[in-house]
Every structure is written in C-alpha cells, then in structure tokens.
Amino acid sequence: MNYTWKGKKFLAIIASVAAAGTVVKAQEVYSQIVGAISINLPAESDVIVSFPFKQSAEFRGFLDSASGAGNLVLNVSAESLTNGAFDAQSGLSTHYLVIESGTQQGVHIDISSNTGSQLTLVGGDPTGLANGDQIAVYPHWTLGSAFPFGVAKEDEAEPGLRKIEVIVPQATSSAGNMIPEGIFYFSGGAWRKVGAGINAVADNSVLYHGRAFVIRNNGKVSKDALFFGEVVDAPIAIPLSESGKYPLNNFVGLNRPLAISLDELGLAGGGVFEETTDPTNPRDKLLTYSLTGAGKNKKPVGTYYYYNGAWREESAGASADKGGDLIQPGMGLAVQKIQVGSNPKDSNWVNEWELPQ
Amino acid sequence: MGAATMITKRLITTGAFTSIFVAKAWGSVFFTVDVGSLQDENGTALVDKGMLYLISSGADGSFSLPTEGSITGAGDDSVVAAWDLSTETSTQGEYIVSSGKVAYDETWALGDDLAILWFPNLAVSNQSPAASEAYGFYRNTSVSGGGDVWELPEDGTLLHSLKFFTEGDNPLVEGSDVPALLAAAGLGVGESAGPPTAPVKVATNENNPGTIAFEWEGASVPGGAYRIERKLAGGSDWTVLGTVEAGETSFEDPTVGRGKNYEYRLVGINGFDSVASSEASIQSLQSSLANIATRGVLKSGAEALILGFVIKGTGQIDILATAKGPELANVGITNFALDPTIALFPFGAAAPDVENDDWGNTQLTEINDFVGRSFATNFTDQSSKDAALAFSPEGTQLFTAIVNDSGNADGVGLVEVFDATGTSRNGVAPNDAQNRLVNVATRGFVGTGDEVLIAGFIVDGQVDSKLLLRGLGPSIAGLTGTVEDPTITLFRTDFTQPGFPQIEVATNDNWEDNASKVDEIIATSRQVGAAVLDSGSKDSIILIDAVPGLYSFVMSGVSDGTGIGLVEVFLAD
Numbered sequence: 001m002n003y004t005w006k007g008k009k010f011l012a013i014i015a016s017v018a019a020a021g022t023v024v025k026a027q028e029v030y031s032q033i034v035g036a037i038s039i040n041l042p043a044e045s046d047v048i049v050s051f052p053f054k055q056s057a058e059f060r061g062f063l064d065s066a067s068g069a070g071n072l073v074l075n076v077s078a079e080s081l082t083n084g085a086f087d088a089q090s091g092l093s094t095h096y097l098v099i100e101s102g103t104q105q106g107v108h109i110d111i112s113s114n115t116g117s118q119l120t121l122v123g124g125d126p127t128g129l130a131n132g133d134q135i136a137v138y139p140h141w142t143l144g145s146a147f148p149f150g151v152a153k154e155d156e157a158e159p160g161l162r163k164i165e166v167i168v169p170q171a172t173s174s175a176g177n178m179i180p181e182g183i184f185y186f187s188g189g190a191w192r193k194v195g196a197g198i199n200a201v202a203d204n205s206v207l208y209h210g211r212a213f214v215i216r217n218n219g220k221v222s223k224d225a226l227f228f229g230e231v232v233d234a235p236i237a238i239p240l241s242e243s244g245k246y247p248l249n250n251f252v253g254l255n256r257p258l259a260i261s262l263d264e265l266g267l268a269g270g271g272v273f274e275e276t277t278d279p280t281n282p283r284d285k286l287l288t289y290s291l292t293g294a295g296k297n298k299k300p301v302g303t304y305y306y307y308n309g310a311w312r313e314e315s316a317g318a319s320a321d322k323g324g325d326l327i328q329p330g331m332g333l334a335v336q337k338i339q340v341g342s343n344p345k346d347s348n349w350v351n352e353w354e355l356p357q
Numbered sequence: 358m359g360a361a362t363m364i365t366k367r368l369i370t371t372g373a374f375t376s377i378f379v380a381k382a383w384g385s386v387f388f389t390v391d392v393g394s395l396q397d398e399n400g401t402a403l404v405d406k407g408m409l410y411l412i413s414s415g416a417d418g419s420f421s422l423p424t425e426g427s428i429t430g431a432g433d434d435s436v437v438a439a440w441d442l443s444t445e446t447s448t449q450g451e452y453i454v455s456s457g458k459v460a461y462d463e464t465w466a467l468g469d470d471l472a473i474l475w476f477p478n479l480a481v482s483n484q485s486p487a488a489s490e491a492y493g494f495y496r497n498t499s500v501s502g503g504g505d506v507w508e509l510p511e512d513g514t515l516l517h518s519l520k521f522f523t524e525g526d527n528p529l530v531e532g533s534d535v536p537a538l539l540a541a542a543g544l545g546v547g548e549s550a551g552p553p554t555a556p557v558k559v560a561t562n563e564n565n566p567g568t569i570a571f572e573w574e575g576a577s578v579p580g581g582a583y584r585i586e587r588k589l590a591g592g593s594d595w596t597v598l599g600t601v602e603a604g605e606t607s608f609e610d611p612t613v614g615r616g617k618n619y620e621y622r623l624v625g626i627n628g629f630d631s632v633a634s635s636e637a638s639i640q641s642l643q644s645s646l647a648n649i650a651t652r653g654v655l656k657s658g659a660e661a662l663i664l665g666f667v668i669k670g671t672g673q674i675d676i677l678a679t680a681k682g683p684e685l686a687n688v689g690i691t692n693f694a695l696d697p698t699i700a701l702f703p704f705g706a707a708a709p710d711v712e713n714d715d716w717g718n719t720q721l722t723e724i725n726d727f728v729g730r731s732f733a734t735n736f737t738d739q740s741s742k743d744a745a746l747a748f749s750p751e752g753t754q755l756f757t758a759i760v761n762d763s764g765n766a767d768g769v770g771l772v773e774v775f776d777a778t779g780t781s782r783n784g785v786a787p788n789d790a791q792n793r794l795v796n797v798a799t800r801g802f803v804g805t806g807d808e809v810l811i812a813g814f815i816v817d818g819q820v821d822s823k824l825l826l827r828g829l830g831p832s833i834a835g836l837t838g839t840v841e842d843p844t845i846t847l848f849r850t851d852f853t854q855p856g857f858p859q860i861e862v863a864t865n866d867n868w869e870d871n872a873s874k875v876d877e878i879i880a881t882s883r884q885v886g887a888a889v890l891d892s893g894s895k896d897s898i899i900l901i902d903a904v905p906g907l908y909s910f911v912m913s914g915v916s917d918g919t920g921i922g923l924v925e926v927f928l929a930d
Contacts, residue, residue, distance in 0.1 A: 046515065157531065158529065158530045158531055159453065159528070159529050160391045160393060160451075160453065160503075160520060160522055160527070160529030160530045161391075161503040161504075161520065161529075161530055165516075167515065167516055169515075176513060177385065177513040177514075177515060178515050179385065179387060180387050180515065180516060183389065183516065194389055194453050195389075195445070195446065195453060195454065196446055197446035197447070197448065197453075198448055198451070198453065198528060198529070199448070200446070214515065216516065218503070218518075296515070296516075297510070297511070297513070297514045297515045297516070298515075
C-alpha cells in the first residue's frame with residue numbers, strides 16, 4: 001500500500017464496495033482511495049468491460065531527462081529504481097509508466113526495461129517532457145492479479161465447456177467488430193488460454209490499461225464479476241489510432257469508478273475526435289455497449305457523434321443533445337476514427353476528472 | 358483455381374491468430390473449435406499430425422463428400438478454416454483448437470450449415486486426398502454439447518464456439534452421449550457415406566427372463582454407431598443404455614426392473630445426422646407374492662395370531678384368507694386348534710369388514726372358486742370347523758386378519774392369504790400398476806421347538822424378486838413381552854431333489870451383522886415404506902433376490918428366548 005501526503009480521503013465508492021485504509025494518529029495520513037465494483041454477467045451473454053481501477057504504484061519519482069526517438073529513455077532524478085524490476089517478460093511489458101504532471105500528464109507508456117536510474121519505454125514522445133515532471137510506475141493488471149480465483153470464482157471443471165471466458169480483443173479493428181486476441185478461462189486454480197493447452201498457465205496475461213475486454217458467461221445462470229483496486233482520479237490519456245485505409249475502431253475503457261456524462265469525457269472539442277459537420281455523414285463516432293443487456297456478440301447500444309457543439313445519438317436525431325448520457329463505470333467503449341486521407345496518426349484522448357467531495 | 362490452392366489461401370495459422378482476408382475487408386467471424394479424442398482410421402488418438410477443416414455447406418444446404426484431390430468434393434461446399442494439427446497443442450489428442458478471425462466470404466450466408474472434416478494423413482504440404490483417403494466427418498444437428506449452433510453465424514460475430522466431444526475419458530468434458538466411434542476417421546474418400554437410415558422393424562422379447570432383447574432390421578449408419586435408449590411407457594426421458602457398432606442388429610438389456618412397461622428405440626448416429634427408430638414396447642416379467650402362511654399357536658388377546666397384508670395398485674384383486682385347525686390333522690398335527698375364527702379388519706377400523714367361523718357355511722362357491730385359482734389346497738370336509746373368507750378388494754389397502762380359537766384350546770393353527778387372481782390375469786404376473794400383494798406380515802408367539810414362529814410364502818413367476826424379510830421383536834412398538842433377540846432363517850423347498858428338502862438360503866441374527874448390506878437395507882426399507890430400524894437393535898433382516906419358489910422362514914429366539922414376534926415380507930422389485 002502506498003501512502004500520500006496529498007490529503008486524499010479514504011472513501012467507499014460504489015455499491016458492494018470493499019475498502020481498506022490506514023490512519024496513523026498524530027499525523028493525518030490517508031491511504032490511496034480504493035473501491036470495488038460488482039458488474040452483473042447475465043446468463044448466456046457477453047459483457048464488454050474495462051477495468052475501472054489501477055493497482056498500487058511500485059515507484060514514484062521525478063523525471064530528470066528524456067531522450068530517444070521511437071522508444072523513450074527516461075532518467076529519473078535519483079537512483080532509486082531496482083535494476084530490472086520492470087523488465088518485460090517474454091517480450092510483454094509487465095509495467096507501465098504514467099506521467100502524472102506536466103504537459104503530458106495522464107499519458108501512460110509500457111516499460112520494456114530499467115536500470116537503477118533509467119527507464120526504457122515502448123514508444124513515447126519526448127515533446128514537452130521536462131525535468132521535475134512527476135512519474136509513477138504501475139504493474140499491469142493481469143488475469144491472475146485481477147481475478148485470482150477466476151471471474152465470479154468460476155473454476156471450470158470442464159475446460160471444453162467453459163462457463164466463463166475472458167476474451168481480450170485486439171486494441172483496434174478495421175473490421176468494425178472486436179477481434180479476439182486471446183481467449184482465457186480459469187481451471188484448476190489457474191488461468192488458461194484457449195489453444196495453449198489445458199495445463200499451460202496464463203495467469204500473467206495482461207489486461208492492458210485503458211483497454212476494453214469481454215467477459216462471456218456461457219452458463220445458464222447470471223454471475224457477478226468483482227473489480228477491486230485503487231481509484232484513478234488523475235487525468236488519463238487514452239491513445240487512439242486511425243487508419244488511412246478504413247475506419248478504425250479503438251476499444252477502450254475509462255479507469256473511473258463513477259458514471260461520467262458524455263460532456264465530461266473531454267473527448268470532443270480538443271481536436272482528437274473529429275467533429276461532424278453534416279449529420280447525414282457523421283465523422284468520428286463513440287460507440288457504447290450495454291453493461292446489462294443479455295446476449296452474445298453484442299452490438300453497440302449507442303452510436304454518438306459530435307455535431308454543432310453537442311453530442312448526438314444516431315437514433316435520436318441531430319437536434320437532440322445527448323451530452324447528459326452516462327458512461328457507467330466499467331463500461332467498454334469504442335471510439336471509431338474515420339478513415340483519413342493520409343498520414344494516419346495516434347493521438348491521446350485526455351480525460352480529466354476529480355472524485356466528488 | 359484448384360481446390361488445394363484455395364484451401365491454402367484460407368488456412369489459418371492458429372498459434373498467432375493470423376488470418377488472410379479473401380473477401381470483404383469489413384466482415385469477419387472468430388471461431389473456436391473444441392474437439393475431444395479425434396482419431397485416425399485405426400482408432401488411435403490423433404496427436405501431432407493431420408489436418409482439420411471447418412466446412413460450409415454452401416447454398417445447396419448439403420455437404421458434398423470429399424473426392425480424390427478435393428476436400429470439398431463436387432458441390433458448393435467451401436473451406437471456412439483449416440488447422441494443421443501438428444502445430445496444435447493437445448493432451449493425448451484432446452484438443453482445444455483455437456482459431457483466428459475468418460474473413461466473411463461473400464459466398465457464405467447466415468445459416469449455412471457447418472461441419473468439420475479431419476484427415477489424419479494429410480498435412481499443410483499435402484492437402485489433396487487420395488482415393489480411399491481416410492477421413493472423419495461430423496456436424497452437430499441437435500444443438501447439443503454446450504457450444505453454438507453449427508451454422509455460419511452473423512457477419513461480425515465476436516466468437517462462435519463449436520464443440521465435438523465423444524464418450525469416454527476426456528480431460529475436457531465430464532461426459533457425452535455422442536458415441537466414441539464417431540471420433541475415428543472411419544470414412545474413405547470415394548466411398549459411400551451419408552446420414553443413418555432408420556430400421557424397418559424393431560422388436561423386443563424377454564425369452565431369457567430378466568434380460569430384454571431388443572432387435573432391429575434394415576438400419577444403416579455409415580461410419581457411425583447405434584445408441585440404444587429406453588424409457589418407461591408414458592415417460593419422456595430416454596435413458597441411454599449403450600452403444601453398439603454399425604453391424605450389430607441386437608442388444609441385450611439386463612438392467613430391467615420387474616413388471617415395468619418399457620419402450621425401446623434405436624438411434625443411429627454418425628457424423629452426418631442422427632435418426633431415431635420407432636418404439637418397441639414390452640412389459641418386463643415380474644414375479645409376485647402368491648401367498649403367505651403362518652403356523653402358530655392360537656392364543657388369545659395380544660398373543661392371538663395376527664396376519665397383515667398390503668395390496669397395492671389399481672383394479673381388483675381376489676384374496677382368499679383361511680384359518681385352519683382341524684384340517685391340520687390330515688398332515689399329522691394332533692394338537693391343532695379346535696375351532697379357529699378369522700376376522701378381517703381394514704387399516705384403522707374398529708370392526709371387521711368380514712369374518713368367518715366355519716368355512717362351509719357362507720361362501721362355499723366363492724371359496725372353492727378361489728381355491729381353484731390359487732396355490733391353496735382344498736378343504737377335505739365341508740362341515741369342518743376351519744374358517745375361510747373370499748373377497749375382492751380394489752386399490753391400495755392394508756388389512757389385518759385376527760385369528761382366534763373359539764375353543765380356547767391353545768392349539769396349533771395355520772393362517773394363509775392367497776392371491777387368487779392368477780388365472781384371471783391369464784397367468785401373467787401383475788405389472789407395477791396392477792393390484793398385487795406387496796407386503797405380508799404375521800404377528801404371533803415365538804416359542805421353542807415346534808412352537809417357533811414359522812411363515813411361508815410363494816414367489817410365483819419366472820424372474821427373481823427382491824425381498825426384504827424382517828423378524829422383529831425389540832422394535833415392535835407398544836407391546837410388552839416381545840422376543841428380545843430374534844433370529845430368522847430362510848428356507849426354500851427344493852423340488853428337484855427327492856423328498857423336496859428345505860434348503861437354507863439365508864439367516865440373520867442382528868440386522869446390521871452384514872455391514873456391506875446395511876445401506877442397501879436402509880434404502881430398500883424406505884422404498885417399500887418400512888420403518889428403518891434403530892442402529893444396534895437386535896431385530897433381524899434378510900435382503901435377498903429370491904428365485905421363484907416356495908419359501909419358509911423361521912423366527913426363533915436366541916438361546917431359546919420366547920415372546921411375541923413379527924415376521925414381514927416386503928416385495929421390493
């Protein structure tokens with residue numbers, strides 16, 4: 001557990017919350033804010049979710065300098081890192097860096113390796129980074145850390161007839177629909193990956209920060225998935241990609257524990273999300289998926305575009321302001337970037353949000 | 358474009374989930390196929406070799422068979438996806454075959470049937486089947502097995518899961534009713550194959566009592582097997598009895614209960630379809646309790662000879678009850694009861710329904726008729742002081758017959774109850790629904806020597822009957838003077854030997870003596886409605902599959918103990 005002097009208050013957040021904290025007498029010290037969310041998984045249905053919490057930071061410090069093109073190398077202000085502690089395993093990053101202040105506040109970048117004073121990242125842009133920027137290193141959620149006993153504690157007795165599957169999609173899809181990157185199930189006390197053999201352990205499979213994934217309940221009865229962790233109340237930068245060949249769906253999620261209206265997303269108006277000028281020909285779209293509806297292979301329940309200074313929903317028409325519609329905690333989203341003529345690029349959607357006091 | 362070229366183009370390299378788009382850039386479906394126990398043509402688990410194909414039936418709605426040089430044959434079938442099994446991870450042939458996204462081909466349509474084909478001896482480098490090339494074929498037409506329907510799903514489907522598991526040990530599933538034979542690559546390229554055909558005739562018999570033979574003619578099931586199923590008439594749940602190979606034409610079922618009305622059917626199953634036959638009905642044989650007889654001393658009050666019996670089922674049953682005293686002189690008994698009387702009380706009644714003192718006075722015709730239709734022996738003297746009743750109750754009822762000696766001479770009497778319905782059933786034992794004797798019991802004084810309590814009964818029929826026999830003393834409620842530690846011994850009269858000796862069949866002192874039978878005794882007691890005895894009690898129980906015949910069992914006291922005892926016979930099956 002990390003402690004902070006910034007006066008964050010211990011808070012129970014949502015229904016079915018399990019909260020824990022420490023208060024030290026004589027000095028007022030608060031733990032990070034933790035919370036839990038229970039999401040119902042209807043029988044024979046998919047639920048598209050994102051993890052609404054983070055894990056505890058394993059390092060906090062300040063940037064000394066940044067260099068490198070393509071893969072950033074950051075020097076931290078004090079030699080306080082454990083050499084190799086954040087090295088990628090089998091080519092996959094286990095930790096990510098979050099820039100918590102400065103011009104890139106909210107940006108998170110995977111870490112490929114580290115020394116006692118240096119972090120090497122997977123990608124990243126040094127523009128605007130400055131000495132003194134606050135940085136933190138967080139472990140990625142893995143299936144083993146997010147659901148150590150399986151989703152809804154479902155330990156599959158029959159690996160061939162899995163009741164609960166976690167489907168991790170590719171980050172983007174040109175096909176319009178999600179495309180599984182990995183299908184996982186919990187059996188024999190460990191996570192397994194479909195196709196990797198029934199005895200191969202997949203506990204370390206990563207649920208990437210800010211990415212949506214699918215929990216499929218094949219069973220005849222509904223279940224509840226419990227999400228638990230620390231609240232992210234700092235700005236979040238969510239990377240969005242686009243393509244010069246076709247519209248591209250970015251499957252994302254907000255790491256927020258409370259419902260947020262479309263107007264509070266910070267998605268529109270900043271240049272990241274292309275606004276619609278002709279409602280008969282919408283540009284970028286925000287797709288939402290129901291957290292409660294039954295059925296597999298879900299289609300979006302809401303298709304929004306931004307037109308004439310307000311959010312519009314396709315089925316409601318171009319005159320209805322839908323900016324008050326809510327993105328529920330844990331809800332998976334897709335940001336559909338239209339096909340660009342040339343020079344497709346990645347950009348960050350920055351969501352700023354504060355926990356209501 | 359040649360078939361082999363087309364297939365290679367669509368091959369999915371499963372490990373990395375890569376795929377090759379061949380048509381619409383926007384459409385895709387993601388498949389998983391979970392298969393258990395794929396086998397080669399010799400029935401050997403298919404490990405690290407072979408090709409597996411997912412096939413669409415195309416617009417014609419039917420699957421063409423592979424031909425020499427072509428996986429999909431001459432029709433409009435097409436390969437949706439293919440897997441190189443040499444690269445798939447398996448545990449002794451139990452695969453969870455992953456998949457990748459499959460571009461939605463414009464030649465496919467929602468609802469097109471899907472099937473899998475496996476070729477044990479093909480490889481990525483050679484996907485051209487030779488003549489007689491071994492292959493397996495399976496499509497699920499019943500939407501069972503826990504997966505998605507075996508049809509092309511909607512364009513854009515996130516995950517479509519197909520399952521194929523057969524019977525037998527399998528780490529992927531706990532069970533399946535798909536015959537294990539279907540896992541084998543039992544078909545050959547160029548050979549005839551197709552859905553099963555139903556038999557033209559099905560029949561049953563129980564020529565071997567206790568085993569029902571189910572036979573069929575004219576069925577076929579290429580590359581598959583037959584599943585034999587049974588259910589009770591009027592029921593809806595079919596029980597799978599077993600599976601036999603395609604060439605078989607009969608099946609023997611030794612698991613039948615007694616007196617059950619069964620229906621049998623044959624289900625031909627192969628990879629193409631499953632077809633059920635018409636149903637063949639049969640009532641299994643059942644033996645019945647034809648009588649019970651108790652010999653004892655006719656005392657008075659609580660020590661009167663009391664015989665109870667239960668009839669169960671629907672319809673009428675003809676019952677003959679007799680209480681013999683003077684008649685016993687004809688078998689050498691000299692201290693017989695001089696003038697026995699019998700009174701028949703329905704359960705809980707304070708007064709008897711019927712009673713009799715001297716048998717020849719009132720129901721002479723009926724009694725003689727019932728005697729002729731049962732195992733009873735004729736009275737030798739119409740004017741004797743023996744007693745008898747003939748009556749025909751209906752439905753499930755419990756009766757108590759109390760026998761006294763109006764002469765109060767404490768003589769030996771013989772009380773008997775007969776099921777006289779046999780001939781009216783044309784000699785066929787009653788089935789479960791028809792009225793029959795299911796329980797008989799007598800209470801009397803357990804003496805020593807010639808005055809031990811003896812009960813006799815007849816199991817009439819062709820098959821064994823499961824009987825629960827009890828000799829109760831300490832567990833008789835509400836009475837004092839019961840025998841403290843009874844023991845019972847069952848004898849069967851052996852009519853194959855000279856002099857018809859009585860052969861000891863079983864004996865028991867305390868009912869829990871045989872620990873391995875205690876659970877079954879408790880379960881059977883509950884089944885027949887007998888109170889489960891307290892653990893540690895000294896009462897006696899024998900549980901036995903009794904062959905048809907004449908039985909007697911003797912209840913006596915350990916160390917010549919005496920007192921009131923109760924002997925019971927329950928028909929459990």
